[in-house]
Amino acid sequence: MSLTREDVTYVANLARLEFSEDEVTALADQLGAVLDYAETLSGLDTSKIKATEHVLAVQNVFREDEIKPCLTNEEALANAPESEAGCFKVPRVME
Amino acid sequence: MELSQKTIHQINDLLDKKEVTVTEVTQAVVNRINAVEKATDAYLSLQTETALEAAQALDAELSGRAKKTPLEGIPYGLKDNMCTKGILTTCASKMLYNFNPPYNAEVYDRLSEDGGILLGKTNMDEFAMGSSTENSAYKKTRNPWDLNKVPGGSSGGSAVAVAADTAFYTLGSDTGGSIRQPASFCGVVGMKPTYGLVSRYGLVAFASSLDQIGPFTKDVEDCALVLNAIVGHDAKDSTSLNLKKIDYSQNLKQGVKGLKIGVAKEFFGEGLQPEVRKSLEDAIAIYKTLGASIVDVSFQHLDYALSAYYMISSAEASSNLARYDGIRYGFRAEEYSDLVDLYKKTRSQGFGDEVKRRIMLGTYALSSGYYDAYYKKAMQVRTIIKADFDQVFGGCDVLLTPTAPTTAFGIGEKTSNPLEMYLTDIYTVPVNIAGIPGVSIPCGLDNNGMPIGMQLLGPILSEETLLKTAWAFEHESGLTNLKAPLGTEV
Numbered sequence: 268m269s270l271t272r273e274d275v276t277y278v279a280n281l282a283r284l285e286f287s288e289d290e291v292t293a294l295a296d297q298l299g300a301v302l303d304y305a306e307t308l309s310g311l312d313t314s315k316i317k318a319t320e321h322v323l324a325v326q327n328v329f330r331e332d333e334i335k336p337c338l339t340n341e342e343a344l345a346n347a348p349e350s351e352a353g354c355f356k357v358p359r360v361m362e
Numbered sequence: 363m364e365l366s367q368k369t370i371h372q373i374n375d376l377l378d379k380k381e382v383t384v385t386e387v388t389q390a391v392v393n394r395i396n397a398v399e400k401a402t403d404a405y406l407s408l409q410t411e412t413a414l415e416a417a418q419a420l421d422a423e424l425s426g427r428a429k430k431t432p433l434e435g436i437p438y439g440l441k442d443n444m445c446t447k448g449i450l451t452t453c454a455s456k457m458l459y460n461f462n463p464p465y466n467a468e469v470y471d472r473l474s475e476d477g478g479i480l481l482g483k484t485n486m487d488e489f490a491m492g493s494s495t496e497n498s499a500y501k502k503t504r505n506p507w508d509l510n511k512v513p514g515g516s517s518g519g520s521a522v523a524v525a526a527d528t529a530f531y532t533l534g535s536d537t538g539g540s541i542r543q544p545a546s547f548c549g550v551v552g553m554k555p556t557y558g559l560v561s562r563y564g565l566v567a568f569a570s571s572l573d574q575i576g577p578f579t580k581d582v583e584d585c586a587l588v589l590n591a592i593v594g595h596d597a598k599d600s601t602s603l604n605l606k607k608i609d610y611s612q613n614l615k616q617g618v619k620g621l622k623i624g625v626a627k628e629f630f631g632e633g634l635q636p637e638v639r640k641s642l643e644d645a646i647a648i649y650k651t652l653g654a655s656i657v658d659v660s661f662q663h664l665d666y667a668l669s670a671y672y673m674i675s676s677a678e679a680s681s682n683l684a685r686y687d688g689i690r691y692g693f694r695a696e697e698y699s700d701l702v703d704l705y706k707k708t709r710s711q712g713f714g715d716e717v718k719r720r721i722m723l724g725t726y727a728l729s730s731g732y733y734d735a736y737y738k739k740a741m742q743v744r745t746i747i748k749a750d751f752d753q754v755f756g757g758c759d760v761l762l763t764p765t766a767p768t769t770a771f772g773i774g775e776k777t778s779n780p781l782e783m784y785l786t787d788i789y790t791v792p793v794n795i796a797g798i799p800g801v802s803i804p805c806g807l808d809n810n811g812m813p814i815g816m817q818l819l820g821p822i823l824s825e826e827t828l829l830k831t832a833w834a835f836e837h838e839s840g841l842t843n844l845k846a847p848l849g850t851e852v
Contacts, residue, residue, distance in 0.1 A: 282725040283705040298723055300781050305669040308739050318741035321571055322557050322797025328600040342464045346691030355689050358701050
C-alpha cells in the first residue's frame with residue numbers, strides 16, 4: 268500500500284512535526300515502502316492469538332507510599348529553556 | 363602487548379600483583395585515546411582528566427587494601443543515552459544538545475559503586491535509532507578495521523571504543539540488535555541480556571518493551587565480569603527482575619560436552635554473505651569437536667519478526683519521544699507563533715531524519731483505523747515468535763546463528779534506503795521481540811579482513827549457558843581480544 272501526501276501531513280500533525288513539500292514526498296515513498304514490507308503481517312491469521320505487550324509475565328509492581336528525597340525545584344528547572352517564579356514558562360495559551 | 367590492549371582480567375592480574383597502578387592503566391588508555399580517537403571518533407564527550415584524578419585517588423587507597431571488585435580501577439565508557447549527573451547526555455541528538463541529567467542511570471551508579479573509572483560517553487545513532495551510527499547528529503564513528511566502513515549501530519561508539527582499545531569495556535543498549543550487530547562488525551564481544559535483567563532506570567527510552575542494557579568487552583571472560591556488576595533488581599525500574607544473584611564467571615570454563623546446539627536454516631537464508639556462512643560452518647565443526655551435539659531446528663514464523671519489530675519499536679518510540687517538546691529540557695526552537703507551533707518547530711528542528719521517520723511510522727501504526735492492522739497485529743505476532751522460540755528451545759539448549767547477514771558495510775552505502783538499512787537487523791530483532799538473551803562473539807574474518815560475528819541465543823535467563831558456550835568456542839578457536847589493524851598513531 269502506498270501512502271498519500273495527505274496521509275503524511277495528517278500523521279505529521281498528530282506527531283507535532285512539520286515537513287517541507289519535498290520531505291512530504293520523500294516520506295510518502297519511504298514510509299510506504301516500510302508499510303508495504305509490513306503488509307506480510309496481514310498474511311498471518313492471528314484472530315485467535317493473544318497480544319503480548321510485555322515478554323515477561325510481570326504484574327503491577329506496588330510499593331509503600333513512602334516519602335523519599337526527590338528533585339528540588341531548582342534541579343527540576345535547571346534544564347528548562349525558560350522558567351519563571353519556580354515554574355516552566357510556556358507561550359500564552361489563553362487570551 | 364600494550365597495557366591498553368589487555369583485557370579486564372589481565373589488568374586485574376597485574377593490579378593484584380601490584381605490577382601496575384590504576385594510574386598507569388588509566389594513563390595507557392588515555393594515551394591510546396589521544397593517539398587514535400581522532401580517527402575513530404568513538405566518543406561524544408571525554409573526561410580523561412577526571413578519570414586520571416580518580417585513578418590517582420584510588421591508587422592512594424589501594425596502597426592500604428586489596429581491590430574490592432573486579433571492575434574497580436578499570437576505565438570504561440558509557441553509551442550517551444545513559445544518564446550521568448553533571449555530564450552531558452545527548453543521545454547524539456540536537457534535541458538534547460545541552461541536557462545535563464539531574465540523576466544517574468542505575469548502571470552508572472552501580473559501576474561507580476564498584477570503583478569503575480568513566481572515560482567518556484560514546485557516540486550512537488540518534489536516540490539509538492539506526493544500524494550504522496551514521497544517524498548521530500554530531501559525528502560519524504569509523505570502524506577501526508577499515509575507517510571507510512561503519513561500526514554498526516546503534517551502539518557504534520561503544521563497540522569501537524573496545525575494538526580500538528580506547529576503553530577496556532563499554533555499555534551499550536540493544537533494542538533490536540544495537541549491541542550485538544556493532545559487536546559483530548567490530549570484532550568484539552557484545553551481549554544483550556534477558557529483558558528485565560539489567561535496570562533501565564536512567565536509560566533514555568526508545569522502545570520500552572524491547573530496550574535492554576548490556577556490555578561490550580574484548581573477550582567472554584570480561585563479559586561475565588561486567589554482567590556480574592550490572593545485573594540485579596532495581597526498585598526504580600518496575601520491569602526489573604528480582605532474582606537470586608548469579609556469579610556468571612563461576613561456570614564459564616565448564617565446556618560444552620553434551621550441550622545441544624541448534625542450527626535453524628531460517629537464519630541461513632538469502633542475502634547471507636558466503637564468507638559469513640562458511641565461518642559459521644567452521645564454528646559448528648569446532649563445537650562438534652568439543653563434544654556438543656548439533657541439532658537441526660526450525661522456525662515457522664521468523665519472516666514476520668522484522669515487520670513486527672519495526673511496528674512495535676516505532677509505536678513505542680513515537681509515544682516515548684512525545685516528551686521532547688521544548689518545555690522542560692533540551693532544545694527549544696527560537697521562533698514560533700504559539701504553543702503548538704513551539705512544539706512543531708522544536709521537534710522538527712531538534713530531531714534528525716531517521717528519528718522523525720520512526721515517529722511518523724509509529725504514530726501512523728497507532729492512529730485510529732490502523733491500530734488493529736499494525737500495532738495490535740505486531741503484538742500478536744510477538745506471541746507467535748515467542749512460541750516459536752519456546753518450541754525451538756524445547757529441542758536445543760543454545761541456538762547458533764550469524765549476528766548479521768554481512769560484515770560491516772561502507773559509510774554512506776545504505777543511508778538513502780531506510781528499508782535496506784532495517785534489513786541488516788534481520789537476525790537480531792527476533793531476540794528482542796522474545797525478550798531472550800543473546801551474545802555476539804567474533805568467529806572469523808571475511809576476505810577483506812573484516813570481522814564476522816556469531817550469535818548465540820538461549821531461553822529466558824540462560825546467560826550462564828550462553829557465556830559458557832561462547833567461552834568454549836573462543837578458547838578453542840583462539841579468536842579472542844582481536845586487534846584491528848589500526849596503528850598506534852593514526
